[in-house]
Amino acid sequence: MAAGTLVSSGSSLNMPTGSGSERLCRASIHALNNDTQTILSGTAGHIYTILSIIFTDRQGASGTIHIQVNTGSSDIFVLDTTSHGNLATFVFNDKIVLEEDDDLKVFSSVTDGDWYVSYIDQNWT
Numbered sequence: 001m002a003a004g005t006l007v008s009s010g011s012s013l014n015m016p017t018g019s020g021s022e023r024l025c026r027a028s029i030h031a032l033n034n035d036t037q038t039i040l041s042g043t044a045g046h047i048y049t050i051l052s053i054i055f056t057d058r059q060g061a062s063g064t065i066h067i068q069v070n071t072g073s074s075d076i077f078v079l080d081t082t083s084h085g086n087l088a089t090f091v092f093n094d095k096i097v098l099e100e101d102d103d104l105k106v107f108s109s110v111t112d113g114d115w116y117v118s119y120i121d122q123n124w125t
Contacts, residue, residue, distance in 0.1 A: 064081050066088060
């Protein structure tokens with residue numbers, strides 16, 4: 001069996017050392033057209049906890065979606081090629097943590113798909 005590369009969390013130089021703020025936020029993409037797009041990018045001094053990712057097919061055609069995190073050097077597929085039906089809604093509610101070099105990317109194979117992400121932004125700047 002081949003071994004993967006282990007990358008530890010918390011490698012950021014901007015880790016919390018004092019008081020900060022925490023707020024609930026959202027990000028969305030309307031009418032994503034058969035493409036991969038970054039929906040949330042990490043920022044220095046911030047930690048993001050993804051609470052849920054919702055996809056809705058507005059085209060009326062079955063298709064596939066995937067969700068990935070780019071860690072600055074690698075794309076990690078959190079959800080890879082999940083099928084959905086016509087006008088379906090898919091909810092991914094496993095928690096994901098993003099740090100400053102991370103990007104959350106989404107893909108939809110249909111020509112009209114909406115994405116909605118709710119998350120907690122911990123700001124330590």
